Amino acid sequence: MLHDLIIIGAGPAGASAAIYAASRGLAVLLLEQQAVGGLIGQVSTVTHYAAIETHETGASFATRLQAQLVAAGVQVCLEPVRQVSLAAPLKTVQTTANTYQARAVILANGSTANRLAIPGAATLDGHGMNLNAAREGQAYAGHNLYVVGGADGAIKEALYLAQFAHKLVVIHFEDQLSAIPQFTRPLLQLPNLELRLHTRLTAVEGETALSRLHLTDEHSGQSQWRDDPGAGVFVYTGSTPNTALYPELKLDKGYIPVNEKMETALPGVYAAGDIRVKQVRQVATAVADGAIAGINAAAFIQSGAPA
Ligand SMILES: Cc1cc2nc3c(=O)[nH]c(=O)nc-3n(C[C@H](O)[C@H](O)[C@H](O)COP(=O)(O)OP(=O)(O)OC[C@H]3O[C@@H](n4cnc5c(N)ncnc54)[C@H](O)[C@@H]3O)c2cc1C
Numbered sequence: 001m002l003h004d005l006i007i008i009g010a011g012p013a014g015a016s017a018a019i020y021a022a023s024r025g026l027a028v029l030l031l032e033q034q035a036v037g038g039l040i041g042q043v044s045t046v047t048h049y050a051a052i053e054t055h056e057t058g059a060s061f062a063t064r065l066q067a068q069l070v071a072a073g074v075q076v077c078l079e080p081v082r083q084v085s086l087a088a089p090l091k092t093v094q095t096t097a098n099t100y101q102a103r104a105v106i107l108a109n110g111s112t113a114n115r116l117a118i119p120g121a122a123t124l125d126g127h128g129m130n131l132n133a134a135r136e137g138q139a140y141a142g143h144n145l146y147v148v149g150g151a152d153g154a155i156k157e158a159l160y161l162a163q164f165a166h167k168l169v170v171i172h173f174e175d176q177l178s179a180i181p182q183f184t185r186p187l188l189q190l191p192n193l194e195l196r197l198h199t200r201l202t203a204v205e206g207e208t209a210l211s212r213l214h215l216t217d218e219h220s221g222q223s224q225w226r227d228d229p230g231a232g233v234f235v236y237t238g239s240t241p242n243t244a245l246y247p248e249l250k251l252d253k254g255y256i257p258v259n260e261k262m263e264t265a266l267p268g269v270y271a272a273g274d275i276r277v278k279q280v281r282q283v284a285t286a287v288a289d290g291a292i293a294g295i296n297a298a299a300f301i302q303s304g305a306p307a
Contacts, residue, residue, distance in 0.1 A: 001098065001099075001100050001101065002100075002101045002102065003027050003028065003029040003075075003100060003101070003102045004021075004026040004027045004028065004102060004103055004104070004301050005021050005026050005027070005028050005029070005102055005103065005104050005105070005106065005297050005298070005301065006028075006029045006030075006031065006091065006093050006100055006102040006104075006105045006106075007021075007028065007029070007030045007031070007105070007106040007108055008031050008081050008084075008093065008105065008106070008107055008108060008109045008245075009031075009032060009038065009107070009108040009109035009110055009242075009273070009275075010030050010031075010032035010035075010036040010037070010038065010065075010069070010076060010108075011037065011038020011039060011040065011041075011108060011109075011110050011273060011274075011286060012038060012040060012065070012273065012283045012286040012287045012290065013038075013108040013110070013272040013273025013274070013275075013286035013287065013289050013290040013293075014030060014032070014038070014106065014108030014109070014272070014273070014290060015030070015036065015038075015065050015068070015069055015290065016272075016286070016287040016288075016289075016290025016291050016294065017106045017108060017270075017272055017289075017290035017291070017293045017294035017297070018030045018069060018072065018074040018290075018294065019068060019069065019072045019074065019290075019294070020290065020291050020294030020295050020298070021106075021294040021295075021297055021298045022072045022073050022074050023072065024294075024295070024298035024302070025298075026297075026298050026301060027075075028073075028074050028075065029075050029077065029100060029102070030069065030074050030075065030076045030077070031077055031079055031080075031081050031093065031095060031100075032076060032077070032078055032079075033078070033079070033080035033081070033109075034078075035062065035078070036062055036065055036066040036069065036076060037058065037059075037061065037062025037065055037066070038110055039110055039111070039113075039239075039274070040058055040061060040062070040283050041058045041059065041061065041062030041065075042058050042132050042134060042135065043057075043058040043133075043134060043153070043156070043157065044057065044058065044133050044134040044137070044156070044157055044160035045057060045058075045156060045159075045160060046058060046061050046283070047156065047182075048282065048283075048284070049282070049283040049284055049287075050284070057134065058134055059134070077095070077097075077098075079095035079096055079097045079098065080095060080096050081093055081094070081095050081109070081245060082094050082095060082096055082245075083245070084105070084245055084246065084248075085248075086105060086246070086248050086249070086266050086268075086269045087248050087266055089103075089267070089268065090102075090103065091103070091104065091105045091268060091269070093105065103268060103300075103301045104268040104269070104270065104297040104300055104301050105268065105269050105270070106262075106270045106271070106272055106290075106293045106294070106297055107246065107256060107264070107269065107270065107271040107272070107275055108271070108272045108273045108275065108286075108289075108290060108293070109242045109245070109275060110239075110241075110242060110273055110274045110275055111239035111240055111241045111242055111274050111275065112239055112240055112242055113131045113235070113236070113238075113239045114235070114237050114238050114239055114240060115129075115131070115235060116129070116148065116201065116235050116237065118201065118202055118203050118204065119202075119203040119204070119214075120203050120204040120205050120206070121204055123206075123207070124204055124206055124209075124210055127206070127208055127209055127210070128204065128206055128209055128210030128231065128232060128233060129204060129210070129233050129235065130232060130233065130234050130235070131234070131235055131236075132234075133157040133160050133161050133234050134157075134160070136232070136234075137160065137161045137164050137232070137234070138164055139232070140164060140165070140230070140231070140232035141164040142164075142166055143165070143166055143228075143230045143231050143232060144165060144166050144167045144168075144169060144228050144231040144232075145161045145162075145164065145165035145166075145167075145168050145169070145231065145232050145233075145234065146169045146170075146171060146201070146213065146231060146232070146233040146234065147161060147168070147169070147170050147171070147233075147234050147236065148171050148172075148201050148233065148234070148235045148236065148237055149172065149235065149236035149237045149238075150170070150172030150173075150174060150176075150177040150178050150179060150197075151177075151178050151179055151236070151238075152178075152179045152180055152183060153236050154170075154172075154179065154236035154237075155170070155177060155179035155183040155184060155187055156179075156183050157234060157236055158170050158187060158234075159183060159186055159187055159190075161234060162187075162190050162192060162193070165192055166192065167192050167193075167194055168190060168192050168193050168194070169193075169194045169195075169196060170187070170193065170194070170195050170196065171196045171199050171200070171201050171215065172195075172196070172197055172198075172199070173198065173199065173200050173218055174197065174198065175197055175198050176197065177195075177197075196215065198217060198218040198219050199215050199216065199217055199218065200215070200216050200218060201213060201214070201215060201233065202214045202215065202216040202223060204233065205225075206229075209229065209230055210228065210229070210230065210231050210232070210233065211227065211228075211229050212225050212226060212227045212228060212229075213225070213226050213228060213231070213233070214226075239274075240254065241254045241255050241256075241274070241275050242275060243255065243256060243275060248266065249264055249265065249266065249269075250265060252277050253277075255275065255276055255277040255278075256271040256275055256276045256277065257276070257277045258270070258271050258272075258276050258277070260292075261292060261293075261296040262276070262289055262292045262293035262296060263296065267300075268297075268300060270293040270296065270297050271289075271293070272286065272289035272290045272292070272293040273285075273286035273289050273290065274286060276289065
């Protein structure tokens with residue numbers, strides 16, 4: 001199946017790229033493994049992006065993004081991409097269901113949230129150990145909730161979880177939280193907060209639910225088990241770029257280098273959003289990257305890329 005342009009990933013970067021490319025008359029195929037919206041579609045609260053609604057949730061943001069893609073005439077297929085061949089003039093993209101070809105490809109498949117590689121975590125995945133406060137937080141109402149991480153995303157999700165938590169415990173390995181004051185100020189005023197700085201969660205135990213947690217102090221090295229049956233842990237310790245699909249590209253610390261047109265080192269191959277080398281990873285920068293990639297991919301194709 002031949003398309004003008006294939007975009008991998010329907011987060012803010014891929015969706016923005018698709019909307020711009022379609023507006024230039026291209027037949028655009030947008031491939032997504034999970035759901036339109038990407039990472040931001042899964043957060044409890046969207047902040048900072050210009051013109052968001054008051055109390056914008058990830059879900060409401062993703063719903064509007066989806067509607068905008070439909071209105072733009074973008075073909076969205078919920079198919080995970082498994083393999084690509086990008087070096088030849090005609091690019092090949094294989095999903096679990098189909099093989100597609102296109103004159104140009106935009107890589108916008110972001111990153112995957114890190115899980116904690118500690119004893120017990122894999123057993124309790126989804127049964128005490130969680131990555132999505134918006135989806136799973138309420139199920140723990142009345143129990144103690146633990147958030148691992150100290151950056152913006154972690155503290156923002158901790159603020160959301162506080163409403164369900166008997167006690168909210170924030171565990172961060174450094175001596176200070178690294179989140180912005182907009183999030184740390186209200187956090188520090190929560191009556192049910194226990195802040196555990198210079199501390200790591202080093203193991204969890206339980207069979208079908210969490211029963212106890214092992215905490216280790218970074219300064220003293222001392223550790224202790226803490227009984228907490230039915231508690232929930234939410235992990236926000238960064239993410240890893242989804243670049244394993246692209247062995248043909250030379251990466252920089254796992255991210256894809258691009259120039260200001262979002263071109264990679266391979267002709268006709270663009271990268272946009274969190275997956276590329278950049279300083280600020282936010283919706284605003286992902287959407288901007290997508291616009292630039294979509295416009296330049298369209299110009300590339302319309303200037304006579306191979307049929
Ligand atoms: C907890 C948290 C809260 C945040 N809050 C904010 C905020 O309030 N405001 C803000 O501006 N930024 C926020 N961010 C950052 C923001 O979410 C990201 O910068 C943004 O989502 C990046 O967009 P993206 O399109 O590059 O990647 P992503 O949003 O990661 O989208 C990539 C998409 O590609 C898909 N994909 C991956 N692999 C494949 C594959 N093989 N085949 C097909 N599809 C694939 C994924 O399923 C995903 O839908 C937050 C981040 C976190 C972790």
